[in-house]
Amino acid sequence: MENEHMEDYKEFTLYAKDKEQAHRLVEELFSENSQEKIRGGFWTRLFSFLRLVSIFLWRSLFVLLLTPFFLFTWLKTAISIGLGIALIYAIIGSLYYANTGRAQLDMTTLLWTESRVYTIAGIAIFLALLVTWDSYTKRDE
Numbered sequence: 001m002e003n004e005h006m007e008d009y010k011e012f013t014l015y016a017k018d019k020e021q022a023h024r025l026v027e028e029l030f031s032e033n034s035q036e037k038i039r040g041g042f043w044t045r046l047f048s049f050l051r052l053v054s055i056f057l058w059r060s061l062f063v064l065l066l067t068p069f070f071l072f073t074w075l076k077t078a079i080s081i082g083l084g085i086a087l088i089y090a091i092i093g094s095l096y097y098a099n100t101g102r103a104q105l106d107m108t109t110l111l112w113t114e115s116r117v118y119t120i121a122g123i124a125i126f127l128a129l130l131v132t133w134d135s136y137t138k139r140d141e
Contacts, residue, residue, distance in 0.1 A: 066136070074132040081131070082124035089120060 014029075016022035093111040102110075 070132065070136055073135070074128055077132050078125050078128035081128050082121060085120050085124055089116075 014022060014025055016025055090111060094107060097105065097107060097110060
């Protein structure tokens with residue numbers, strides 16, 4: 001019998017010659033290796049297989065239908081987070097260069113190098129993925 005079926009019994013009697021044999025019998029009874037699974041008939045196995053297939057198909061359909069919405073939400077969130085981070089970076093950078101006495105220099109070449117733009121875009125894409133994923137998992141609950 002499986003462990004889940006044993007929980008139905010409140011008590012049972014075990015007959016053994018001595019204490020060691022009783023321990024051995026109890027260990028055999030409750031060990032997972034020695035137990036054989038209870039096999040149902042053909043119809044039971046067929047319905048459990050069909051149930052697993054239907055669960056897989058419904059989950060796949062759900063993911064396929066939800067993927068475009070997830071991607072559009074992620075793109076929208078990435079753009080808004082990217083613009084927000086860029087705006088904050090521009091304000092902080094302008095204040096920094098204005099207070100260090102280098103305000104007469106060309107701010108756009110100082111602030112917006114290629115590597116900094118890629119860094120801001122990468123951070124925005126990653127944060128947008130986290131925010132969108134959290135939004136969709138909370139929507140599932």
